[in-house]
Amino acid sequence: MIRPFIGYGRQSIDDADIVAVIDVLKSDYLTQGPAVEQFEVALANRVGARHAIAVSSGTAALHLSCLAAGLGPGDVGIVPTLTFVATANALSYCGATPHLVDVDADTLNISPTSFDITAIDKPVKAALPVHFSGLPVNIRQLREALGEDVVIIEDACHALGAEDIEGNIIGSCSHSDMAVFSFHPVKTITTGEGGAITTNDDKLASELRRLRSHGIERDTERLSDDAFDNDGTLRPWYYEQQGLGYNYRMTDLQAALGLSQLAKLDGFLSRRREITSYYDMYFEDLAHVKLPQSQLILRSISGQHLYLMSIDFDALGKNRTHVMQKLRDVGIGSQVHYIPVHRHPYHCAMGEFKNEDFPVAEQHYASTLSIPLFPAMTDGDVEYVSGHIKKIFQ
Numbered sequence: 001m002i003r004p005f006i007g008y009g010r011q012s013i014d015d016a017d018i019v020a021v022i023d024v025l026k027s028d029y030l031t032q033g034p035a036v037e038q039f040e041v042a043l044a045n046r047v048g049a050r051h052a053i054a055v056s057s058g059t060a061a062l063h064l065s066c067l068a069a070g071l072g073p074g075d076v077g078i079v080p081t082l083t084f085v086a087t088a089n090a091l092s093y094c095g096a097t098p099h100l101v102d103v104d105a106d107t108l109n110i111s112p113t114s115f116d117i118t119a120i121d122k123p124v125k126a127a128l129p130v131h132f133s134g135l136p137v138n139i140r141q142l143r144e145a146l147g148e149d150v151v152i153i154e155d156a157c158h159a160l161g162a163e164d165i166e167g168n169i170i171g172s173c174s175h176s177d178m179a180v181f182s183f184h185p186v187k188t189i190t191t192g193e194g195g196a197i198t199t200n201d202d203k204l205a206s207e208l209r210r211l212r213s214h215g216i217e218r219d220t221e222r223l224s225d226d227a228f229d230n231d232g233t234l235r236p237w238y239y240e241q242q243g244l245g246y247n248y249r250m251t252d253l254q255a256a257l258g259l260s261q262l263a264k265l266d267g268f269l270s271r272r273r274e275i276t277s278y279y280d281m282y283f284e285d286l287a288h289v290k291l292p293q294s295q296l297i298l299r300s301i302s303g304q305h306l307y308l309m310s311i312d313f314d315a316l317g318k319n320r321t322h323v324m325q326k327l328r329d330v331g332i333g334s335q336v337h338y339i340p341v342h343r344h345p346y347h348c349a350m351g352e353f354k355n356e357d358f359p360v361a362e363q364h365y366a367s368t369l370s371i372p373l374f375p376a377m378t379d380g381d382v383e384y385v386s387g388h389i390k391k392i393f394q
């Protein structure tokens with residue numbers, strides 16, 4: 001029997017998910033409708049935030065968060081260089097400047113000690129900490145270091161279901177202004193494409209809702225007099241664009257899938273943690289390999305988005321391309337997370353960044369490889385992947 005290819009990550013879809021989407025297909029709403037509202041309530045309840053605003057992608061969620069925070073030309077936002085480019089791009093979309101910083105070697109997250117805040121020569125208006133691979137950033141410490149005036153937008157795209165060291169659920173925004181999730185198929189739950197912002201701030205929530213739909217306001221309390229007939233009756237056809245917005249709406253098809261997936265979040269997380277523990281034990285003594293984040297207590301409450309290996313390719317005598325090809329030959333996918341943002345020509349040119357300014361991210365980039373980790377992996381898949389990896393390293 002030919003074994004199906006095992007990618008580094010993929011969605012886990014069951015019959016309940018399929019039925020949920022089919023039900024929407026038979027309903028009156030395909031675009032944003034009642035399922036989006038239900039998904040938002042369920043998500044807000046799950047993470048313990050007052051509001052969740054569902055949008056078309058994690059990237060859209062980041063973009064709108066920056067806009068709602070009022071970021072624009074001349075503003076500076078702190079971004080870890082070790083992230084997907086979308087985190088930095090969100091600031092660039094608004095005309096603001098991403099100030100890239102290095103991460104801590106043990107967590108691969110930013111912290112008040114991973115970079116020198118005093119070396120930033122312009123006032124910092126925002127910070128976009130990333131819970132890298134789902135491992136929670138200590139947002140309280142970051143808040144204390146940055147002060148109350150800096151807007152903190154958590155990039156929690158890897159961290160749905162994770163908790164911080166004080167037991168705050170990621171997305172509850174206990175010490176931040178907003179948190180952003182992605183529901184791309186490799187993430188903890190999926191809606192195909194999709195994302196969401198959570199916040200406890202009523203004003204930010206209504207601004208985010210307005211921005212995701214062309215800047216159109218529907219709240220009667222905020223509409224101009226043109227919305228009403230002379231006798232005060234609300235004109236039923238009326239809508240009003242009060243600012244520049246986008247079409248970043250999530251569809252009901254996506255939200256129905258999201259609701260069905262959210263109900264399985266705990267199961268997804270425990271399977272991710274089970275596979276991670278198995279790998280940690282199996283690879284513990286592998287020559288030329290270190291396992292980032294594996295020694296931390298936080299690992300047990302991480303979202304476990306990726307399984308990262310840190311490989312000394314020189315000592316191994318094989319380069320990364322060769323190792324990836326060897327894995328591919330036996331039907332195993334792997335990936336590099338990430339090419340640091342400062343190495344991308346667009347951002348490098350904008351910020352005049354130098355590789356030597358980011359020693360931890362550089363070291364990580366030189367050695368990292370992500371191997372398959374997703375809940376639908378069977379025990380047989382996990383053993384197959386581990387066995388082949390061990391063979392390559394022996």
Ligand SMILES: Cc1ncc(COP(=O)(O)O)c(C=O)c1O
Pocket residue numbers: 057058059060083084086087130155157158181182183184193194195
């Ligand atoms: C850290 C991080 N931020 C943002 C995004 C963007 O999410 P999306 O693909 O849903 O736009 C991703 C997606 O890979 C991500 O990993």
